[in-house]
Structure formats: C-alpha cells, structure tokens
Amino acid sequence: MTLMFGLFFLIGGVMLFDVVTDYREGVSVAHLLVESVVLLLAGIGCGVVVIRTYQARRSLATLRNDLQHAQRRAVHWQRENEKQVQGIAQSIKAQFAVWGYTEAESDVALLLIKGLSHREIASLRDTSERTVSHQAQAAYRKASLPGRTALSAFFLEDMLPGR
Numbered sequence: 001m002t003l004m005f006g007l008f009f010l011i012g013g014v015m016l017f018d019v020v021t022d023y024r025e026g027v028s029v030a031h032l033l034v035e036s037v038v039l040l041l042a043g044i045g046c047g048v049v050v051i052r053t054y055q056a057r058r059s060l061a062t063l064r065n066d067l068q069h070a071q072r073r074a075v076h077w078q079r080e081n082e083k084q085v086q087g088i089a090q091s092i093k094a095q096f097a098v099w100g101y102t103e104a105e106s107d108v109a110l111l112l113i114k115g116l117s118h119r120e121i122a123s124l125r126d127t128s129e130r131t132v133s134h135q136a137q138a139a140y141r142k143a144s145l146p147g148r149t150a151l152s153a154f155f156l157e158d159m160l161p162g163r
Contacts, residue, residue, distance in 0.1 A: 009042075016039055102138075108139060109136070109151060113151060
C-alpha cells in the first residue's frame with residue numbers, strides 16, 4: 001500500500017510541478033486543464049490508498065482481537081476438557097478398585113478401553129501377548145463382563161446422550 005501511495009504522490013508531485021511550470025510559460029488553458037485532471041486523479045488515488053490502508057489496519061486490529069478472544073476461549077475449554085478427562089480417569093480407577101483389579105489388570109484394562117490390541121499392550125508393557133490375554137480375561141471376569149466391548153461400554157454408556 002505504501003508503494004501505491006508513493007507512486008500516486010510522486011505522480012501528483014510531478015504533475016503539480018508541470019502544471020506550475022506550464023502556467024508560468026503561458027501554455028494553453030486546455031493543456032493546463034488536462035494536466036490538472038491528472039493531478040486531481042493522483043490526489044484521489046492518494047486518498048483512496050490512505051482510506052484503504054486505514055480500513056485494512058482497522059480490520060487487522062479487529063481480527064487480532066478476535067483471535068486473542070478465540071485463543072483465550074480455547075485455553076479455557078482445554079482446561080475444562082482436562083478437568084473432565086481427569087474426572088473420568090479417576091472414576092475409571094475407582095471402578096477398577098471396586099472390581100478388585102490388580103495394578104497389572106488395571107493397566108491392561110485401561111489400554112483395552114483405549115482400543116489397543118493385545119499385541120500392542122504386550123509391547124508397551126514388555127510382556128507376552130499370552131500374559132496380556134490372561135490379565136484381560138481376569139479383568140473381564142472380575143467385572144462380570146463378557147469382553148472388551150462390554151468393558152468399554154460400561155464406562156461410555158452414561159457419558160453418551162440417549163436417543
């Protein structure tokens with residue numbers, strides 16, 4: 001924008017100089033009128049650039065303000081989400097304690113709820129798939145649930161809205 005303003009200003013300056021010089025030299029009125037129109041257009045161009053620059057800056061300030069507001073809201077919701085997740089995690093751990101899970105069964109059950117396979121859990125826990133399978137079966141049995149889907153559904157059922 002400043003380049004455009006500079007260009008219009010330069011054109012206007014050159015035209016003003018030319019009009020003054022031509023007037024002193026006694027050039028025809030028609031010629032002076034044509035150059036005056038070009039000078040006027042250069043002035044209008046400068047004005048338009050100044051107005052557009054002002055509008056762009058106001059728009060940018062509004063956008064920055066909106067962005068800051070959105071960022072503050074995002075931080076707020078992230079904190080709220082963290083509180084909810086912590087609450088859910090505590091509720092899950094409390095239920096595991098009610099069911100009498102061992103630490104290993106709790107770890108395996110939590111990873112099953114998160115959707116990991118027995119192989120992935122075994123790799124994470126540095127144990128065999130067979131051990132993970134036994135721990136999963138013990139967790140299902142202690143909770144009186146038939147399997148992974150029922151275990152996940154147990155915790156999700158009350159969180160999801162009804163039909």
